[in-house]
Amino acid sequence: MTTTASSLAVLPGGRILTWADTDWDDPRGAALRESMDVELSPRYAALRQGSPRPAPPSAEDVAVVVLALVDGKPAATGTLRRLPDRWEVKRLVVDADHRRLGLASRILARLEDAARDRGAGELFLQTGNRQPEAIALYEREGWERIEVFAPYDPADGISVCFRKVLRAEP
Template identity: 40%
Template sequence: MSNAAALTPVHLEHVDWHDPRAVELRARMDAEMSAVYSAGREPDPDDVVAARDAALLVHPEKVRATLLVVDPDGTALGHAALYDRGGEWEVKRVIVDREQRGRGIGRLLMAGVEADARAAGAPRMILQTGDRQPDAVALYEKTGWTGIPTYEPYVTTIPQSICFEKVLVGAEQHAG
């Protein structure tokens, strides 16, 4: 990446789940994660693949917010969504364009979803990532997320899951 690219200002934009830029970033994420998780592993049986796909499926009507980080010309550089997982606020589909990593885009996305969840009164957020995504794990830890036991539907469908929570409601708010 050039120095000029590193200095290009970016901003958060709330978009519809079906925004073509969001769809494109999610497709790139799917391709990247497929390559990461298939490398060195035998292909999973069809029933395992189907269960994993069902666990990862996002129902658009349950998306509370879709955020993009965009550059001045509107090119999407990163994506994250807030999802209603049975009353829990789950952060899903966090991706930063491969060429744009290391610019703070992931931090900006995480701050954006946190601000949205706080504004809506969410007590906490949860998320799931995988054991072959050390950069994602590092981002979550640096931005104040705490490891938690793997939660459903990932317990049996994606056993290599690493799960986190970020508590948004402090003890002082519970005491009142």
């Protein structure tokens, strides 16, 4: 596990937000991703009916893992995945006790900056149709809906895909 701490900010209520750039195997990020699976699995159980899910990211294809710590505790995470033909945002999750603090938008911005730093001109992501809060976030942050792309199955009726053109920062 590699961790590099970075900037901090003060959140409402005087809570302290710090950032850690870490890797896929960091147990704090893994715990947040696991909590996401526990929360979301019931939303999709009836739609999936045993159909296989695309392979999750792995340590080999993940370029960046951003971890938000609030008062030193893991609060949110997001991942930038490098695929042969694109960069993809994966596994953005905010712990239930830390929602409504703007962490998801901040993570997206950090992942967009990391993609720019790696020469990406655009980013892609996939979410599910039973996650209206995620869809609203991406639309609010300037992502545009696109056709479902591989490895996601357009026939399963679950995937909602987005793309964002990355503009050079001033």
